[in-house]
């Protein structure tokens with residue numbers, strides 16, 4: 001476990017502008033003002049209708065080790081401005097050297113279905129710290145949520161099959177590969193070929209062999225025999241190096257020998273050609289020779305669309321090895337999460353609510369100390385309501401569509417609800433117990449079963465309702481009007 005991930009808690013994992021703003025806050029004596037920032041995204045990835053939250057554990061580990069080391073400070077001291085003079089004065093660097101993470105952080109647990117505009121993470125604390133954290137939090141949550149969502153989409157098209165993540169060789173660097181393996185497992189995969197991630201996160205590791213193994217022997221048959229002799233308890237043979245169906249026949253012969261010795265041919269792997277045709281023909285050959293319990297594994301540039309199509313074609317594939325298109329989120333390489341200021345505490349202790357204007361309504365940020373309330377009926381999620389935790393109201397709860405006030409919904413006693421953001425840090429101290437990876441994975445699977453199916457379809461998915469609680473809607477509307485009026 002010595003792979004150096006270069007950053008492990010380093011507060012330099014940020015954009016320079018966060019530091020120049022931090023310097024400005026410090027110089028103007030505003031640094032300790034209490035602020036609220038929210039991390040959210042505006043649109044689901046892959047033109048889908050859902051996203052799975054992921055990355056909180058990495059965020060926690062990052063924040064637990066958060067600091068500017070002596071060498072970080074020395075580096076910052078070496079930075080100069082346009083006049084060649086130091087960018088930051090020494091008093092500020094001294095301040096950073098002493099800086100300890102002291103914010104409150106609330107977050108939606110990993111493995112939860114999340115929707116546009118909902119805060120996944122809310123940070124409350126000194127504005128300097130909140131600001132400095134923006135880049136690292138987005139970096140972590142955007143990527144891991146993206147990959148967990150991609151994995152969940154693949155699980156949806158192959159609910160009963162074995163799904164193996166084979167992406168390390170094509171991932172976006174070692175850290176991308178390692179975190180992708182974890183996110184893929186949470187999203188619904190059964191195992192990974194990535195041994196480092198397997199050990200680090202307790203994910204089952206699985207694998208077959210490559211073409212090079214076959215090519216290194218005079219014949220395919222000899223390669224299979226040698227593999228079976230050396231590893232009789234883990235024999236999955238890659239059959240497409242020369243001629244796939246001849247390869248299956250060779251595998252069957254080796255399988256007979258294995259049987260004689262009380263072992264089993266666990267599977268064959270197809271890695272090229274028409275996977276529907278070849279899997280159907282391979283299945284026939286295996287079944288006709290008594291290998292009904294030998295699995296067929298397929299790989300080769302797979303994704304949810306190809307797997308769905310192969311299933312529609314009647315492919316007889318039991319296990320799927322998916323690499324490149326999963327771990328790079330090939331068709332959408334980034335989730336567009338953002339991190340925005342929504343409130344600053346005034347000297348009298350009340351909140352000054354903040355909002356960013358935009359010509360596009362979807363880009364106008366939401367003010368408040370935000371929380372998300374998920375309403376359910378008979379165990380099915382009905383809608384999510386974003387509200388300002390500081391507001392209190394009596395009687396029925398009214399939710400308004402964020403961009404169309406004619407669309408409103410009320411929630412009375414017939415609904416159960418859960419507030420999704422839970423305390424993770426208080427005054428910089430960890431107050432939550434982090435769930436194990438299996439619990440997170442099971443949560444994701446349960447969540448996907450608790451929502452109207454149409455939300456999960458790939459083409460023009462049903463839009464799950466997310467709205468603003470009426471008082472929050474009114475606050476946002478008032479602030480938009482005030483800002484437009486130039487206040």
Ligand SMILES: Nc1ncnc2c1ncn2[C@@H]1O[C@H](COP(=O)(O)OP(=O)(O)OP(=O)(O)O)[C@@H](O)[C@H]1O
Pocket residue numbers: 271272273274275276277299300301302306309310313
């Ligand atoms: N029956 C099928 N329907 C839809 N897509 C398929 C089917 N069979 C295979 N595919 C996919 O089509 C693509 C085929 O890739 P490509 O054209 O590179 O062929 P290949 O089989 O890898 O060729 P090669 O023999 O050169 O390795 C892969 O993404 C594979 O998953």
Ligand SMILES: O=P(O)(O)OC[C@H]1O[C@H](OP(=O)(O)OP(=O)(O)O)[C@H](O)[C@@H]1O
Pocket residue numbers: 166167169170271299300301302321322323324325
């Ligand atoms: O296709 P992916 O989803 O990324 O899955 C992993 C791929 O990696 C391996 O071969 P590699 O691609 O290295 O070589 P090949 O394409 O020549 O088989 C494996 O045989 C898969 O094809």
Ligand SMILES: O=C(O)c1cccnc1
Pocket residue numbers: 166167193206207208209210269299321323
């Ligand atoms: O075990 C395998 O078959 C495997 C592992 C990584 C990439 N491709 C295939």
Ligand SMILES: [Mg+2]
Pocket residue numbers: 300301
């Ligand atoms: Mg390939």
